[in-house]
Every structure is written in C-alpha cells, then in structure tokens.
Amino acid sequence: MCAQKVELRQLVKIFPAPGGTEVRAVDEIDLVIEPGEMVTFLGPSGCGKTTTLRMVAGFEMPTSGHIFIGNEDVSNKAPNERDTAMVFQSYALFPHMTVEENVGYGLRFRKVSKQQAKERVERIMELVGLQGLGKRAPGQLSGGQQQRVALARALVVEPQVLLFDEPLSNLDAKLREYMREEIRRVQQELGITAIYVTHDQSEAMALSDRIVVMNAGRIEQVGTPQEIYLRPATRFVADFIGKVNFLPCEVVSRQGSGALVEAFGRQIAVADAPELSGKASLVVRPEAMFLDKGEGIPVTVVSSVYLGSAMEIRVELPNGDQVTVYKSNPNLQEVFAAGEQAFLQLDSHAVHLLPN
Ligand SMILES: Nc1ncnc2c1ncn2[C@@H]1O[C@H](COP(=O)(O)OP(=O)(O)O)[C@@H](O)[C@H]1O
Ligand SMILES: [Mg+2]
Numbered sequence: 001m002c003a004q005k006v007e008l009r010q011l012v013k014i015f016p017a018p019g020g021t022e023v024r025a026v027d028e029i030d031l032v033i034e035p036g037e038m039v040t041f042l043g044p045s046g047c048g049k050t051t052t053l054r055m056v057a058g059f060e061m062p063t064s065g066h067i068f069i070g071n072e073d074v075s076n077k078a079p080n081e082r083d084t085a086m087v088f089q090s091y092a093l094f095p096h097m098t099v100e101e102n103v104g105y106g107l108r109f110r111k112v113s114k115q116q117a118k119e120r121v122e123r124i125m126e127l128v129g130l131q132g133l134g135k136r137a138p139g140q141l142s143g144g145q146q147q148r149v150a151l152a153r154a155l156v157v158e159p160q161v162l163l164f165d166e167p168l169s170n171l172d173a174k175l176r177e178y179m180r181e182e183i184r185r186v187q188q189e190l191g192i193t194a195i196y197v198t199h200d201q202s203e204a205m206a207l208s209d210r211i212v213v214m215n216a217g218r219i220e221q222v223g224t225p226q227e228i229y230l231r232p233a234t235r236f237v238a239d240f241i242g243k244v245n246f247l248p249c250e251v252v253s254r255q256g257s258g259a260l261v262e263a264f265g266r267q268i269a270v271a272d273a274p275e276l277s278g279k280a281s282l283v284v285r286p287e288a289m290f291l292d293k294g295e296g297i298p299v300t301v302v303s304s305v306y307l308g309s310a311m312e313i314r315v316e317l318p319n320g321d322q323v324t325v326y327k328s329n330p331n332l333q334e335v336f337a338a339g340e341q342a343f344l345q346l347d348s349h350a351v352h353l354l355p356n
Pocket of ligand 1: 015016023024025043044045046047048049050051052
C-alpha cells in the first residue's frame with residue numbers, strides 16, 4: 001500500500017434548496033493532507049463534513065474546485081475509478097453473507113486470484129482483530145465486531161485513502177473509546193492516508209494528526225489537537241472544543257510573541273498572543289484556573305459540583321459574568337460554598353488571547 005497525498009483546492013458544493021434558494025454546503029475549502037496522515041473534519045451537524053468526504057470518495061461531484069489524490073486530478077472521476085474506501089456509521093454489511101465473504105466482497109471486482117484473496121482476507125481480519133469469526137453471519141456479532149468487519153472490508157482493497165463518516169456513532173461510550181484506538185492503531189500500522197469525520201471533539205482529539213474545524217461549509221482552523229485546544233483561532237473553535245471561559249481584558253503592551261493584558265485591575269502575561277490592541281478576550285480553560293484564598297481576581301462562588309475526578313466550581317466575576325473553574329483530584333475538606341469570596345488565578349502559559 002502506497003500512501004498518497006490528498007489535496008482539496010477551492011472546493012465548493014452548492015445544493016439546491018426549497019424555494020429556489022441554495023445551500024453552500026462546502027464553501028471554498030483548501031487543504032493538503034500529507035501521505036499517511038490522519039485528518040479529522042470536526043464540526044456541528046450540517047457544517048459540510050459528510051459532503052466534503054463524499055466528494056473525495058466520488059459519491060458527490062464538486063460544483064467547482066478540484067480534488068487531487070497523489071498527483072492525479074480525480075475531481076470528475078467515478079467512485080470506482082478512485083482508490084478510496086469508506087467506512088460508514090451504519091456498517092452496511094450484507095446480512096446473508098458470512099463475515100469472510102463480507103470482508104472479501106470488494107476483491108471480486110479486482111484482478112486478484114482466489115488464493116491471493118483468501119490470504120488478504122485472512123491477513124486483514126487478523127489486523128482488525130476478527131480471527132476465528134470468519135464463518136459467522138454479521139447478525140451473530142456485536143456492534144463493535146460488525147464495525148471491525150466494515151473496517152476490514154474497506155481495507156482489503158488496499159485503498160490509497162481511507163474515509164470514515166462518523167463510524168462509531170452507533171456504539172456505546174466505552175466501546176467507542178476502545179474502537180477509536182483500534183482505528184488509529186490500524187491506520188498507523190498500515191501508514192495509510194485517512195480522513196475521518198465526526199462531531200465528537202474528544203474522538204477528534206484522540207484520533208488525529210491534525211483536526212480541521214468546520215463551520216457553515218468553511219474551515220475555521222486546521223491544527224494539531226494541541227493547537228486547536230490551546231490556541232483556538234476563533235471564538236467558534238474555542239467554544240466548540242471543550243469548555244472554555246472568555247474574560248474581558250485590555251491589551252497593555254506587546255512582549256515578544258506574547259502580550260501583557262489587564263483584566264479586572266490585574267496584569268496578566270500571555271505567553272503567545274496574536275497582534276492585538278485595545279479590548280480583547282482572554283480565553284481560559286476551566287482547568288487552567290484555580291481559586292486562591294488570598295490573591296487574584298476577586299470572585300464570588302456561585303455553585304460547586306463534585307464530579308469525582310474534578311470539582312466544577314462556578315464563580316462570578318466583578319462584572320457579573322460567570323466562569324467555570326475545575327479543581328482536579330478534589331479534596332473534600334476544601335469546600336467552596338455558594339456565596340463565599342475567593343480569588344481567581346490564571347495559569348499564564350495556558351491562557352490565550354482573541355479579538356472581541
Ligand atoms: N443531497 C443534498 N441535497 C440538498 N442539501 C444537502 C444534501 N446533502 C447535504 N445537504 C445540505 O448541506 C449541508 C451540509 O450537510 P452535510 O455535509 O451532511 O453536513 P454534516 O455532515 O457536517 O452534518 C446541510 O445544510 C445539508 O442540509
Ligand atoms: Mg454528516
């Protein structure tokens with residue numbers, strides 16, 4: 001299997017909508033996915049993830065723009081003329097065929113001898129952890145096992161690009177976490193280029209080399225999970241990925257690649273900040289703040305909820321806004337009761353700055 005680069009250039013898909021209007025489902029997407037890279041399209045329902053993926057697979061033709069796989073422009077090629085394979089949310093297995101027959105199905109249409117096909121099916125079944133289940137019917141398998149069959153069936157044709165459209169949405173939470181690790185392991189073992197679509201941010205974080213955050217047909221940000229989480233480029237990204245607090249502040253001065261800002265009368269150094277001046281927002285994750293008894297921004301505790309691994313504390317800022325603070329590994333002796341006064345401190349390495 002030879003990993004290929006995938007390139008989307010000015011990709012647009014417009015659908016007709018009721019009343020003679022139109023939907024710009026995908027709106028000028030530019031992206032290069034490197035050979036062997038796993039990239040996730042992440043965003044809310046309706047933002048254009050599936051449409052983008054279906055254009056890469058050839059199930060949907062672009063309104064304009066181009067798709068390259070390797071150096072080949074495949075924009076107007078039929079699905080069977082491209083070397084892609086897709087794994088869907090509904091496993092789409094053939095119920096009347098055995099697991100083996102399902103896995104080997106795609107090889108029927110390829111120039112592969114019976115013996116070669118048998119060997120490939122065996123090898124792939126072992127890779128995805130389906131040894132010994134070949135003679136069963138899909139109906140005799142668990143949801144997780146059925147999804148492995150769907151994955152094996154996609155891999156057996158040795159595609160250049162593997163596509164996933166929310167493949168784990170039908171599984172329960174525990175199995176979903178397990179299967180995402182399995183998918184990542186298989187993708188890395190094969191070194192195959194993969195595009196994964198999900199609306200689940202933790203899935204995207206766990207699986208991806210890079211995440212593409214989409215909103216209304218457009219790319220909001222492309223970056224590693226760390227970049228997306230710690231340095232969100234827009235409020236939308238900050239809000240979509242995990243919990244986040246926005247604190248009003250004023251930029252005092254630039255300091256190298258960072259800035260000094262003032263929030264509620266206190267000066268805070270932001271290690272890495274975009275070029276901004278005047279009023280801005282500090283972007284702070286709940287786990288990057290803590291409550292102190294003596295120093296910091298004066299706040300009033302509104303509520304605290306014990307979550308086992310953390311205590312989630314809501315506090316009110318001097319301007320009346322509320323923010324959330326996580327205290328991990330909470331000590332139950334250290335209680336923050338509603339109405340209590342405390343002081344909010346920020347971890348200056350974990351704060352980020354965005355325009356208002
Ligand atoms: N075949 C279609 N005809 C008309 N509109 C469509 C079609 N497919 C998708 N859309 C619209 O395009 C937008 C993007 O849809 P989709 O790509 O399925 O989003 P996502 O996968 O991110 O939930 C939505 O507004 C959706 O209603
Ligand atoms: Mg979708």
